[in-house]
Amino acid sequence: MQRLTITSAQLQANHIQLTLEQQHYLRRVLRLQAGDRFLALDGRGQQWLAMLTDSAATAQLLDAVAAESVPLPQVVLAAALPKGSGFDEVVRQATELGVTEIWPLISDRTLLRPSAQKLTRWQRIATEAAEQSERLVVPVVDEPRSFKQLLQTTAADQPLYLCSARQQQPHLLTCLLERPSAALLVATGPEGGWTTAEVNEAIAAGYQVVSLGSTVLRAVTAPLAALTLINAVYTLKSERLKGV
Amino acid sequence: MQRLTITSAQLQANHIQLTLEQQHYLRRVLRLQAGDRFLALDGRGQQWLAMLTDSAATAQLLDAVAAESVPLPQVVLAAALPKGSGFDEVVRQATELGVTEIWPLISDRTLLRPSAQKLTRWQRIATEAAEQSERLVVPVVDEPRSFKQLLQTTAADQPLYLCSARQQQPHLLTCLLERPSAALLVATGPEGGWTTAEVNEAIAAGYQVVSLGSTVLRAVTAPLAALTLINAVYTLKSERLKGV
Known part of the structure; x- marks a missing residue:
């Protein structure tokens, strides 16, 4: 599944505010469409399952995903x-x-x-x-x-x-x-x-x-x-x- | 000291036949002049001390140099x-x-x-x-x-x-x-x-x-x-x- 790093400021109650760059990346580079799912990561160990909607500027938050605990030094x-x-x-x-x-x-x-x-x-x-x-x-x-x-x-x-x-x-x-x-x-x-x-x-x-x-x-x-x-x-x- | 890889075919009795590319490398890139020394290596573990002369196409062989025996697998x-x-x-x-x-x-x-x-x-x-x-x-x-x-x-x-x-x-x-x-x-x-x-x-x-x-x-x-x-x-x- 495709992965996208977001900041915690982009997280709303049930959706993610996407930047213009992220919208471009998801829709043009990865060619995802409304209904397609991706993993959103905050870069600090948290991740969520998210889904693109018809709205260009937001993605719907579906679920928090448990992180695999592969320890690194x-x-x-x-x-x-x-x-x-x-x-x-x-x-x-x-x-x-x-x-x-x-x-x-x-x-x-x-x-x-x-x-x-x-x-x-x-x-x-x-x-x-x-x-x-x-x-x-x-x-x-x-x-x-x-x-x-x-x-x-x-x-x-x-x-x-x-x-x-x-x-x-x-x-x-x-x-x-x-x-x-x-x-x-x-x-x-x-x-x-x-x-x-x-x-x-x-x-x-x-x-x-x-x-x-x-x-x-x-x-x-x-x-x-x-x-x-x-x-x-x-x-x-x-x-x-x-x-x- | 600067290093140059040569083939065994370039080795003569007391000099090295330099290719055009090597002449360019020694004199233009490394900016060595007549009298300057460099290490010539055959890429198989042998190396020699060599010296540039006034002749562009050859370098004088001065001495075989004992290789440091750092073993590699x-x-x-x-x-x-x-x-x-x-x-x-x-x-x-x-x-x-x-x-x-x-x-x-x-x-x-x-x-x-x-x-x-x-x-x-x-x-x-x-x-x-x-x-x-x-x-x-x-x-x-x-x-x-x-x-x-x-x-x-x-x-x-x-x-x-x-x-x-x-x-x-x-x-x-x-x-x-x-x-x-x-x-x-x-x-x-x-x-x-x-x-x-x-x-x-x-x-x-x-x-x-x-x-x-x-x-x-x-x-x-x-x-x-x-x-x-x-x-x-x-x-x-x-x-x-x-x-x-």
Whole structure:
């Protein structure tokens, strides 16, 4: 069934106020007609069965739908902004891979200073990707922050990982298996990697420096590798707890 | 140091015959001049230190360079071709993540029938990505094959994994940890997934059907998740054997 993300402000007693963009999407892109049903999601874990009517601007609310409780870990991805439009794909794939929050990061070697429209664009990509990958929760894409701001805003009571291409670090997979956690933050670097100063400041702030393997990953690929490992270990631990 | 992939036919006694494209790349793109050094790689694990001379068409061979022996598993990725140009990025990221061979796959639900130029393009992307990620071995991109051909050509003495979005399968990470292997094949499906017939044929041919987690991954993301897990578990096992 087709899926549409709405805001709670659009919810009325027994119908949904559709924006012009949503009307276009449902009727022109998905080619739904009056009487056709779709799933409306609020991006926070709630979903409803809805039906298009003859009225273009509203859809009828039929029923609340129980969410499947597939648990995902709470993962903040702090990713240094790559060159060009590469962050679009990072947001899309990170959403598929189950990220909770995305913090665009401006590190010492980051070349890009994103415009305000970029943030709107990334949030829209996250919303679309969440619909496509059937996630109930849309990841939040936060304002770009500097590396210093990152170190100031992170909570020390959860694992904090800084991915680095240096060989002598333990592999992220090793750390995840040894210290399972349902909430963590992982930071990935820019083209050219972190500066030595950044790595040292992160260690002082409580970060564990980890490796993603022996090959050199681009700034757009490292986030996906990190999220894949985090999601997989979390699933593994959940399965074991359930006795599967 | 800058890296350039050459064929063994370009190697002479004490110099390298450069193609026009390579001359352009070294002098115009990388802006190297006579006297500047670069690494020449044959894509099969050998590398040499080389130097540009005043002659445009050749570079002087200075020395063979010992390869760092970072072991990677032998992984064949059989990936159903996604829509549009999505396979370009699959080839690029799979190369970064350490794949050995890439087999483009035409499954029942694959829409794309690639042209002959596509294969040349993918091989060039693999070569460039291997240089960027400092891999000594360039992955081979094979001719597109049908799903039936895949089942006929795979060796049964190594693990064969078919990734599927079905929830009830064991996670690939679980299988990799339980059955470590230095050589394996992993197949990822098209948009819309494998047909039931394909899954059944694969099981009959000795494939283990595995999950990549609870979220739904696109055809361009599933290969990267699978390769990330394979490379990470292999590194983990190697580190443990070395007592790290």
